[in-house]
Amino acid sequence: MNSKARINKLVSEAIPKGKSARIIWTPTGFSKSQILRVVTPAWKTLPRFQRISKLRTTLESNLSATEMAQIFRISVLTAQEFKRLREMLPREHLTQSKSRLSNGRAKANFA
Numbered sequence: 647m648n649s650k651a652r653i654n655k656l657v658s659e660a661i662p663k664g665k666s667a668r669i670i671w672t673p674t675g676f677s678k679s680q681i682l683r684v685v686t687p688a689w690k691t692l693p694r695f696q697r698i699s700k701l702r703t704t705l706e707s708n709l710s711a712t713e714m715a716q717i718f719r720i721s722v723l724t725a726q727e728f729k730r731l732r733e734m735l736p737r738e739h740l741t742q743s744k745s746r747l748s749n750g751r752a753k754a755n756f757a
Contacts, residue, residue, distance in 0.1 A: 649713045653682065653705065660704040661688045679718035685728045697722035 647655075654669050661667045665688035672681040689697045698720050706714060723731065 649709075649716055653709065653713065653717070656705055656708050657682075657684055657701065660701055661686055674718045677718075679716055681719045681721060682717050683721040683723065683728075685723050685725055687724060689722070690724045694722065694727075 650671065657669055658667060661684075665686055667684055667686040667688070670683040670685065672683060674680060684701065689700065692700075701722055702720055705717070705720070
């Protein structure tokens with residue numbers, strides 16, 4: 647099992663049973679690290695820092711330092727918080743296809 651699949655599995659296990667979770671990986675644009683964004687209704691009554699802390703604790707206790715280094719930042723949002731974020735960010739920031747990315751940045755088009 648590769649690192650990303652293992653991390654996705656741990657995130658799913660950390661979320662309380664019966665609660666859905668959407669896991670989104672966003673390249674940072676430098677190094678091979680990525681932003682791990684989890685959109686879930688779980689823990690919606692908790693402040694954002696506590697939601698992140700719960701997830702970070704689970705990941706740190708089950709992942710190696712190399713695997714943790716792949717995660718630049720952890721973000722745990724409710725659907726409403728994610729909707730606000732989507733409205734603020736440029737569309738291409740959230741919807742780039744993998745084939746158009748080179749280390750998190752758009753490839754040059756030399757036609």
